[in-house]
Amino acid sequence: MICVAHSPDADDLFMYYAIVFGWVGSSLGQRFENVALDIQTLNAAAIKGTYDVSAISFGAYPFIRENFALLRTGVSFGQGYGPKLIKKKTTHLKKNFKVALSGQHTTNAIIFRLAYPQAKIVYKNFLEIESAVINGEVDAGVLIHESILNFDSSLVVEREIWDIWHEFCGAELPLPLGGMALRRSISLNQAIDIESTLTKAVEVAVKNKKILSKMLLERGVIRVNEKELDTYLNLYANNDSISLNDMQKQGIDKLFELGFQAEIYDILMRCEDYFIPTEYQDLRFS
Incomplete structure (x- = not known):
């Protein structure tokens, strides 16, 4: 088997x-x-x-x-889309903002770490990230999977991981x-x-x-x-x-x-x- x-x-x-x-x-x-x-x-x-x-x-x-x-x-x-860095509408992110990611070895976490080396990272199950941002446990979070389709109206997209990827690549590689x-x-x-x-x-x-x-x-x-x-x-x-x-x-x-x-x-x-x-x-x- x-x-x-x-x-x-x-x-x-x-x-x-x-x-x-x-x-x-x-x-x-x-x-x-x-x-x-x-x-x-x-x-x-x-x-x-x-x-x-x-x-x-x-x-x-x-x-x-x-x-x-x-x-x-x-x-x-992802091709023009992918995981999303989200925060509350009223939150201003400092260089050392606290962020929830879905796991140390995920692609989105690796790209995030390259773009935000001073951020304070906590790792959570991807289903818990939206609520962690809403309740103020973290300043921001990266949503993956189906979470990118429909999240709370109090949240906004700070940055697309795709855009970070595109900047690093210098070309539109998937x-x-x-x-x-x-x-x-x-x-x-x-x-x-x-x-x-x-x-x-x-x-x-x-x-x-x-x-x-x-x-x-x-x-x-x-x-x-x-x-x-x-x-x-x-x-x-x-x-x-x-x-x-x-x-x-x-x-x-x-x-x-x-x-x-x-x-x-x-x-x-x-x-x-x-x-x-x-x-x-x-x-x-x-």
């Missing part, structure tokens, strides 16, 4: 549930089970090597590169937010099959968006309403989620470069060096 860990946000559920509903399956007959946890818990679990396959923040991948391969599917990127990683101890033929199965699941989900969305809403596993779900999936679970394209790879490499320059990562990485070598399958049957 292969355990796939993912976040409980709508795009991860959407991309995985074609397997749960039996719409796609493994060509090797591998069986899957899933667990849903918040993204920083998943990042921390990946660092410990807890699950076979896990959704992760791209910002966390360099810390697990020796034990996990990076998958090409199930990805979420913002690498969520990816997936697979344990290297899994045999190569199994690993190739797992990636292929997950890719098919995302492709089938995207092609059958209306049907799958309705089923998820009827089962009450989604935190948003039908309209918000449609908006959110258009942002983070779409044709660009099926398999990494060249621009997305450039975005990942840029994130790794920024992290290395800031001494967050210990080596300069290229994502292309960390994928499952699927060419093995072609050689095997040639």
Whole structure:
């Protein structure tokens, strides 16, 4: 049984549930089970090597590169949008303002730290960040997942993480937010099959968006309403989620470069060096 860990946000559920509903399956007959946890818990679990396959923040991948391969599917990127730094309308942020972030290894936290080195950071479950700003526990917070769609009217967006990313990049590279990683101890033929199965699941989900969305809403596993779900999936679970394209790879490499320059990562990485070598399958049957 292969355990796939993912976040409980709508795009991860959407991309995985074609397997749960039996719409796609493994060509090797591998069986899957899933667990849903918040993204920083998943990042921390990946660092410990807890699950076979896990959704992760791209910002966390360099810390697990020796034990996990990076998958090409199930990805979420921002393109002109993404996490939002929010505050109360009446709050003026000083250089050392207190901010709530969703986790040390999340992409948004890494980019935030580069832009606001003097800020005082506390880490919280992403579902608690809005209330922490409202009740005055922190001066500001970075909202992620579905929280970016609908937040309290007393709050305003101070800055888009996308805008910070764009300034660092100097080009409109897509913002690498969520990816997936697979344990290297899994045999190569199994690993190739797992990636292929997950890719098919995302492709089938995207092609059958209306049907799958309705089923998820009827089962009450989604935190948003039908309209918000449609908006959110258009942002983070779409044709660009099926398999990494060249621009997305450039975005990942840029994130790794920024992290290395800031001494967050210990080596300069290229994502292309960390994928499952699927060419093995072609050689095997040639």
